[in-house]
Amino acid sequence: MNFSLRYYIEKLRKSWMIISLVIILSLPFLIGISLLFKSWPLLVSTPISEIIFSSNWMPTKGNFGLWPFIFSSIVVSLLGLLIMIPFTLASAIYITQFAPNWISKVLRTVIDILAGIPSVIFGLWGIIVIVPMVSEWATSANSANASGYSILAAGIVVAVTTLPFVLNMLIELFESVPRELKESTLAMGASHWQTIKDVILKKIRPGIIAAFTLGLSKAFGETIAVLMVVGNVVQIPDSIFAAGYPLPALLANNYGEMMSIPKYDSALMLSALMLLIIVILFNYFAHKVIRFYQSKM
Amino acid sequence: MNSRKYLVEKIVKIILLIFTIFIVFVLLSIFYGIFKKGLPALNWEIISQVPKGGYYFGKEGGILNAIVGSLYLAIGASLIALVISIPAAFFIHTYLFSYPKWQKRVRLWLDVLWGIPPIVYGAFAFNFMLFMGWPSSLLAAMITVALLISPVMIRSMDESLQHNSKGLFESALSLGFFKGEIGFKFLFKQSLPGITTAFLLALGKGLGDTASVLFTAGFTDYIPESITEPAATLPLAIFFQLSSPIPEVKERAYAAAIVLTIIILVISILSRVLSKRFSKNRIK
Amino acid sequence: MSLENNTSLIDEEIIRKDESKGLHNLIYVKDLSLWHGKQQTLKNVELNIRDKGITVLLGPSGCGKTTLLKTFNRLTDLDPDIKTTGSIFFEDKDILTKNIDVYALRQKMGLLSQRPHPLPGTISDNIRYALKLKGIKSKVEQDDRIEYYIKKVALWDEVKDRLKYSANSLSIGQQQRLCLARGLAIEPRVILADEPTSALDPISSRKIEEQFQELSKEFAIVLVTHILRQAKRLADYTAFMYYGEVVEKGKPSDLFENPKTEIFKDYLQVGH
Numbered sequence: 065m066n067f068s069l070r071y072y073i074e075k076l077r078k079s080w081m082i083i084s085l086v087i088i089l090s091l092p093f094l095i096g097i098s099l100l101f102k103s104w105p106l107l108v109s110t111p112i113s114e115i116i117f118s119s120n121w122m123p124t125k126g127n128f129g130l131w132p133f134i135f136s137s138i139v140v141s142l143l144g145l146l147i148m149i150p151f152t153l154a155s156a157i158y159i160t161q162f163a164p165n166w167i168s169k170v171l172r173t174v175i176d177i178l179a180g181i182p183s184v185i186f187g188l189w190g191i192i193v194i195v196p197m198v199s200e201w202a203t204s205a206n207s208a209n210a211s212g213y214s215i216l217a218a219g220i221v222v223a224v225t226t227l228p229f230v231l232n233m234l235i236e237l238f239e240s241v242p243r244e245l246k247e248s249t250l251a252m253g254a255s256h257w258q259t260i261k262d263v264i265l266k267k268i269r270p271g272i273i274a275a276f277t278l279g280l281s282k283a284f285g286e287t288i289a290v291l292m293v294v295g296n297v298v299q300i301p302d303s304i305f306a307a308g309y310p311l312p313a314l315l316a317n318n319y320g321e322m323m324s325i326p327k328y329d330s331a332l333m334l335s336a337l338m339l340l341i342i343v344i345l346f347n348y349f350a351h352k353v354i355r356f357y358q359s360k361m
Numbered sequence: 362m363n364s365r366k367y368l369v370e371k372i373v374k375i376i377l378l379i380f381t382i383f384i385v386f387v388l389l390s391i392f393y394g395i396f397k398k399g400l401p402a403l404n405w406e407i408i409s410q411v412p413k414g415g416y417y418f419g420k421e422g423g424i425l426n427a428i429v430g431s432l433y434l435a436i437g438a439s440l441i442a443l444v445i446s447i448p449a450a451f452f453i454h455t456y457l458f459s460y461p462k463w464q465k466r467v468r469l470w471l472d473v474l475w476g477i478p479p480i481v482y483g484a485f486a487f488n489f490m491l492f493m494g495w496p497s498s499l500l501a502a503m504i505t506v507a508l509l510i511s512p513v514m515i516r517s518m519d520e521s522l523q524h525n526s527k528g529l530f531e532s533a534l535s536l537g538f539f540k541g542e543i544g545f546k547f548l549f550k551q552s553l554p555g556i557t558t559a560f561l562l563a564l565g566k567g568l569g570d571t572a573s574v575l576f577t578a579g580f581t582d583y584i585p586e587s588i589t590e591p592a593a594t595l596p597l598a599i600f601f602q603l604s605s606p607i608p609e610v611k612e613r614a615y616a617a618a619i620v621l622t623i624i625i626l627v628i629s630i631l632s633r634v635l636s637k638r639f640s641k642n643r644i645k
Numbered sequence: 646m647s648l649e650n651n652t653s654l655i656d657e658e659i660i661r662k663d664e665s666k667g668l669h670n671l672i673y674v675k676d677l678s679l680w681h682g683k684q685q686t687l688k689n690v691e692l693n694i695r696d697k698g699i700t701v702l703l704g705p706s707g708c709g710k711t712t713l714l715k716t717f718n719r720l721t722d723l724d725p726d727i728k729t730t731g732s733i734f735f736e737d738k739d740i741l742t743k744n745i746d747v748y749a750l751r752q753k754m755g756l757l758s759q760r761p762h763p764l765p766g767t768i769s770d771n772i773r774y775a776l777k778l779k780g781i782k783s784k785v786e787q788d789d790r791i792e793y794y795i796k797k798v799a800l801w802d803e804v805k806d807r808l809k810y811s812a813n814s815l816s817i818g819q820q821q822r823l824c825l826a827r828g829l830a831i832e833p834r835v836i837l838a839d840e841p842t843s844a845l846d847p848i849s850s851r852k853i854e855e856q857f858q859e860l861s862k863e864f865a866i867v868l869v870t871h872i873l874r875q876a877k878r879l880a881d882y883t884a885f886m887y888y889g890e891v892v893e894k895g896k897p898s899d900l901f902e903n904p905k906t907e908i909f910k911d912y913l914q915v916g917h
Binding site for chain 1: 366367369376377384385387388390391394397398444448451452453467471472473476477485487488489492511515540541544565576596599600603615626629633
């Protein structure tokens with residue numbers, strides 16, 4: 065092959081490489097711009113603070129207060145986080161510190177399988193198993209909504225969907241702690257648990273917080289599994305047994321009719337934009353912290 | 362004096378174990394729930410026929426449209442993602458080789474990208490389709506899912522290259538090869554394990570993702586004959602048919618769930634076996 | 646082997662024999678073998694560790710010296726694959742038996758590892774943690790002792806104004822001395838040192854070596870090293886290990902002048 069042909073092919077190859085990478089890397093900006101463009105009509109006609117903090121949701125009358133959805137999203141993801149934290153932390157410690165080799169291998173397989181299960185299957189499991197359970201609790205608590213389709217059911221389901229993701233990160237973090245640090249602490253006469261609680265947890269605390277932040281942001285964007293069990297009622301939920309209506313569910317449920325009502329599409333695209341911005345901010349800082357530990361491994 | 366320490370150690374261990382076992386229990390409960398509902402619904406008719414009389418009301422027929430649609434979508438999306446991801450991963454390891462700071466930034470950004478919820482991709486793709494005047498179709502869904510899985514695909518290949526690309530790159534460069542040639546001729550072989558696992562990962566995501574294709578794939582009762590036609594997928598079949606008031610239709614949702622779960626399990630076992638084989642080769 | 650009955654008997658007999666020769670030993674390793682899964686890392690080790698003085702475990706890397714060191718304070722427990730046979734007698738007990746109080750045992754053996762691993766927290770926190778484990782609760786006494794131990798490792802002048810700084814802000818050499826102070830704060834009888842100077846610059850290494858010579862008047866020190874010159878400088882007693890076996894042992898004056906085995910002769914010639 066002569067040199068100029070080779071050179072020409074190389075140019076082609078290089079452009080293919082650059083174009084591919086640029087498309088992917090610029091995607092968040094493209095998405096952001098397109099969503100902003102779509103939500104612009106609503107943003108110019110209504111002050112942003114009113115859209116976010118008003119609970120008045122009447123699309124047909126042109127009232128687009130997103131607060132019930134934002135509030136539901138926050139409550140469901142925080143509740144999910146709260147449920148998920150003890151399980152992920154405890155099993156990350158057990159798997160990396162105490163479990164015999166073969167048990168640890170079995171557990172890692174379990175986590176990998178959980179990680180691969182699609183959102184819609186988690187949702188179905190929620191309907192079959194979790195919702196009836198929550199319904200029983202709600203009945204015995206004399207709650208107004210005894211159907212079981214509730215904030216609590218969504219919190220449990222979202223905790224399970226984010227669990228494998230967070231757990232894998234925590235396991236990596238615990239494994240990044242040098243063995244010698246553990247040995248020097250044990251050598252002072254500390255018990256294994258004292259070593260974990262006083263030294264290891266302290267050492268990787270920022271990383272743990274970052275991992276939970278990533279989990280929170282994943283819970284925030286979780287759509288189908290939550291939508292299937294949360295009840296989808298536009299209201300400010302007054303108890304964990306009440307139904308809610310998170311932002312992603314709003315989007316997924318109403319895309320079909322959004323073109324038929326003026327500015328409805330703007331409101332939906334604005335909620336997508338808010339999801340995008342929140343998730344990118346959370347993830348950016350969390351990944352920066354986690355990077356710090358990975359570079360030490 | 363230390364007897365308390367031993368006791369605490371034992372109690373802590375038991376508590377940690379209980380929490381951990383609970384996770385295993387959750388997985389079993391998921392399988393139990395899906396199989397209990399799905400197995401009675403599963404029969405040859407349901408997986409070999411398309412729905413008759415409408416997917417939401419028709420009592421007859423099955424979910425073949427969704428099975429085929431899902432496979433088309435997942436394979437198509439993964440292939441498109443490969444076309445984007447392979448050159449992008451090679452770029453990080455060849456042209457960006459002398460700029461470690463930029464390598465780091467790109468990796469960070471890719472990780473951030475991986476966190477963007479699928480529903481946001483879906484909303485974006487829907488906007489884009491409206492803008493271009495395209496109807497919902499298999500192709501649109503493929504592109505959406507491809508964009509969704511590309512960041513993680515690039516990172517997975519990138520990780521597999523990170524261990525062994527350096528020496529190879531430097532020696533090949535000194536032999537007078539172009540950077541791109543090194544990528545496609547030499548690194549390709551190195552990253553083959555990474556590409557394979559990334560492909561399987563993408564396949565799993567492509568099969569399982571609901572939110573991003575909700576806006577883009579459309580939903581039909583038929584098996585698509587070209588990529589410009591709308592298509593059904595398994596997750597959408599579960600999602601739509603589950604809310605139907607008709608028991609026969611609901612059965613189809615359960616059957617779709619069990620089929621989807623089995624396919625996902627097969628893929629995850631396959632990727633496990635393959636990555637084990639690759640890591641064996643690496644030791645040699 | 647019915648250890649239960651013979652434990653103290655063997656022990657006392659050896660002690661009597663040693664003392665009649667004018668030797669004071671603290672640790673007796675008897676027929677110790679260790680398997681790491683299927684691989685045997687220690688083979689029938691017989692060794693006595695003197696009370697007060699430096700016992701050097703010498704040998705090429707991978708010969709099992711670090712593993713031997715870690716059996717002394719039962720850090721080998723961390724790896725469930727490790728199995729041992731034989732015994733190690735320390736203070737009238739076989740420390741390899743199950744019913745031993747490992748936490749109390751480890752507080753009698755201060756460990757100094759290859760590179761310093763300060764605990765997260767401040768300089769004084771590092772020593773305070775050791776004191777807490779020792780059961781010293783009074784803040785005033787803790788502070789007194791922190792000062793005492795930092796002075797003992799000759800670090801006081803360098804750090805007295807920044808005790809509240811992160812321990813990671815110290816240089817590697819200073820960190821290693823802090824770790825030594827931390828090890829002393831648990832009031833051990835033995836100091837186990839695993840190539841403690843391998844990560845340090847020559848000046849810091851020299852400081853640690855000087856510390857050791859000073860401390861050997863009070864403690865039994867077991868020093869693992871592969872540096873021949875360091876062994877010659879510091880050893881009161883030396884054991885040469887090769888592939889899990891103690892090949893030769895004795896006083897440095899005899900050992901280095903008259904090597905008996907070919908392996909040790911080669912090792913001395915190649916030198917380090």
